[in-house]
Amino acid sequence: MTGHATRFVRGALDLVLPPQCLACDALVRAPGTLCHACWDGSVFISAPLCAACGVPFEFDQAPEALCGACVRERARINRARAVFVYNDVSRNLAIGLKHRDRTHSAPALGRWLARAGR
Ligand SMILES: [Zn+2]
Numbered sequence: 001m002t003g004h005a006t007r008f009v010r011g012a013l014d015l016v017l018p019p020q021c022l023a024c025d026a027l028v029r030a031p032g033t034l035c036h037a038c039w040d041g042s043v044f045i046s047a048p049l050c051a052a053c054g055v056p057f058e059f060d061q062a063p064e065a066l067c068g069a070c071v072r073e074r075a076r077i078n079r080a081r082a083v084f085v086y087n088d089v090s091r092n093l094a095i096g097l098k099h100r101d102r103t104h105s106a107p108a109l110g111r112w113l114a115r116a117g118r
């Protein structure tokens with residue numbers, strides 16, 4: 001399909017099925033995105049973080065630093081990463097995908113997970 005045809009089909013679909021936020025039912029401009037409120041409520045996890053479990057640190061640490069729990073329970077987790085801090089928005093995203101058939105969120109969640117995993 002040409003770019004013009006794709007835009008026409010997208011526009012027709014948006015009229016019939018307007019795109020909704022991935023985490024709530026608010027209408028958004030483009031499919032596969034979060035509304036402003038959910039975006040503002042999202043807390044993406046980024047460095048500095050525990051080299052093993054991925055829990056974020058409040059202050060800069062050495063690249064392979066471990067959190068207190070990982071130091072105490074050595075080698076229970078080799079390496080784990082998460083996209084978001086668990087809160088209302090991330091809970092709605094996870095529950096929507098797992099239990100409410102909101103599978104349209106999978107591509108965006110997959111991209112965010114891949115970035116966190118790198
Ligand atoms: Zn939302």
Ligand SMILES: [Zn+2]
Nearest residue numbers: 050053067070
């Ligand atoms: Zn840890």
